[in-house]
Amino acid sequence: MACMTIADDVNTDQAGADALTLGRRVRAFRIRQGMTLEALAAAIDRAPSQVSTIENGNREPRLALLRAIASALEVSVDDLLDPEPPDERSALEIAVERAQRGSVFSALGIQPMRVGKTVPDATLQAVLALHQEVERLHRERAATPEEARRANAELRASMRARDNYFADLETIAADMLSVVGHSGGPVSHQTVTEMADHLGFSLHYVGDLPHSTRSVTDKRNGRIYLPTEQSASRDSRSPILQAFASQLLEHDEPGNYAEFLRQRIETNYLTAALLLPERDAVAFLTEAKNFRRISMEDLRDAFAVSYETASHRFTNLATARLGIPVHFMKVHESGTIIKAYENDSVSFPSDALGAIEGTPVCRSWTARTVFDVPDRFSPYYQYTDTPRGTFWCTSRIEKAKEGDYSVSVGVPFEHVKWFRGRDTSHRAVSRCPEETCCRRPPSALSEKWEGQSWPAARTPTSLLAALPTGTFPGVDASEVYDFLERHQPR
Known part of the structure; x- marks a missing residue:
């Protein structure tokens, strides 16, 4: 691959980075041999300016020329192509040169400095440190909510x-x-x-x-x-x-x-x-499946964990070890999704980036209707007919300092036979993403109140805040x- 790279002059950023190391190694071997720039140029039948261009990393030599340089310096081609800088000073010079050739430095509009042997190490280290800080700030500024949502998707x-x-x-x-x-x-x-x-x-x-x-x-x-x-x-x-x-x-x-x-x-x-060790959890769930009584509450109690942890763990093992496709949701009392996962073709709401975090859940889904159930101690089950088919869910409310959350686990209708709570009479219909399902108020109410109301929104602070920055956001x-x-x- 190294020979293929060198076969032609290349001007990409990555090739430039390779040329810098190659050039510094040529210079180091030349000095070690006690040769001047002019002497090496004469040995390979090239002008001194051409050798200088190679040593400064501004040009990669073709393979024939590289072999001639190696022969003149009494080293192998592999010695010249070694990706390691020849010494610490060269490594520092290469780092500064790469920084100056990068897009962040170019955007500053600053004239690049000449990285010569007379420039003190301290000066190069200062330039490099300043560039790294500017680059870090640039990355933080680029860490927008859109980036986070795209990463989530x-x-x-x-x-x-x-x-x-x-x-x-x-x-x-x-x-x-x-x-x-x-x-x-x-x-x-x-x-x-x-x-x-x-x-x-x-x-x-x-x-x-x-x-x-x-x-x-x-x-x-x-x-x-x-x-x-x-x-x-x-x-x-x-x-x-x-x-x-x-x-x-x-x-x-x-x-x-x-x-x-x-x-x-x-x-x-x-x-x-x-x-919830895999061996024990799979044995417990397999037995429950055989008796058609899988329950998140039972899994929670058997391993003394929270309901949310039990539900998360079930999604790890349900498909891979039990053959059951599944979906999971954690929804804030405001109706917005905090976490979600699916491999059972349920259709979560999403934005243009494919992200679902922060999007509102249909009012008819179990994750929303459970908030209206007075009994917060018993598990709540519901069937929901959707455009993608019928899904069954079990859901429970959990409290946190940010408010109440519903934690829901669901499966397609054909797999509900394995679960406790399949005999529930609770049923709902969701036509989302159609706006007439739950996002558009009834026409009679719209006619009466549209233009006659001015609600003061209780906007979550996180909606207006910038994405937290730093190594650990x-x-x-x-x-x-x-x-x-x-x-x-x-």
């Missing part, structure tokens, strides 16, 4: 393609459970602590955890900091598992929002796989670093 498509089942993460979870000797049943808090200890982390409960975090991991000192006050709506084991799951998965700091979302999905998946890095400095071992 792409991530959901990849999850659907694999039926939301990650075999590699299941293996990691099984190995970790085996290491700590878990033999079945709910995973205790003590077992979670033993997992953390096995990975070299000690747990520290503090009262001043940064407000934008659920936990903070000090990788330098092997500490996981957790809040002393536990949320009544959250499993106390989950923050610990999520904290060391990223280390177990060897996550690097995310470079963009899509990578941040992917890492979060993997972390949450591994956490659920540790709390929404986290105040200064606050975190101050916290770590206060708590580091003395």
Whole structure:
């Protein structure tokens, strides 16, 4: 492939980057041989200006010329094509040259500086640091809500393609459970602590955890900091598992929002796989399927997890291990979707980018009608006739500081036979996305009130806020670093 690249002069950004390293290696070998620029030019029958152009990375030589240069310098062609810079100074020069040839630097309208051997290292390092900061700010500015929604849509498509089942993460979870000797049943808090200890982390409960975090991991000192006050709506084991799951998965700091979302999905998946081990969960669900009594409440109680965690875990295993297509929704009391997944052809509302987060759910769907049910303790079941067919759902309300949410799991009509609650008499019809279904008021009410009302919208602050920026979106890095400095071992 290297020979094919060199066969013709190439002017792409990537070729320019390769030419920079090649040029610096030619210069380094020439100086090592004690040759002047003119001497090398004479040896290969070229003008000194042509050799200078090659050494400065402004041109890639053809293969015949490259062989001539290698022969004159008494090295091999492979020596010249090695992708590593010949020394630290050359690496710095190459980095600055690449930065100056990039689109971000060009957009600044600044005249590029000449990167010669007389320019001090400190000057090059300063230029490079400034460019990297400008590039970081540019990336943050580009991290628009549209980018986030597009990343969500792409991530959901990849999850659907694999039926939301990650075999590699299941293996990691099984190995970790085996290491700590878990033999079945709910995973205790003590077992979670033993997992953390096995990975070299000690747990520290503090009262001043940064407000934008659920936990903070000090990788330098092997500490996981957790809040002393536990949320009544959250499993106390989950923050610990999520904290060391990223280390177990060897996550690097995310470079963009899509990578941040992917890492979060993997972390949450591994956490659920540790709390509801695949072998035990599949055995439990298979038995329930055989008796035609699959229930999210039963799965929740068997493994002592939250309803939402049980529902999430069911979507991991339903299709891959039980042969049941499924959909999942978490919907805010305002009617907007927070999370969703499907591989059963149910039609979620979406925007022009294919994203569904933040879009309103049909008022007739179970995820909305459950908010009108007085009984918040019993599971709620409903059939919904849609343009895509009839779907059955089970749904429950869960509370959080942001308000009430419905968590729903549903399947196509032909698969409802495996579930408890299939005999429900609750039924609704949804014609969405037709506006006449639930988005357009009845004509009589429209005629009476259109133009005669002026509601003051209670706009969610998140609707107007910019997408949180930073390596970990929404986290105040200064606050975190101050916290770590206060708590580091003395």
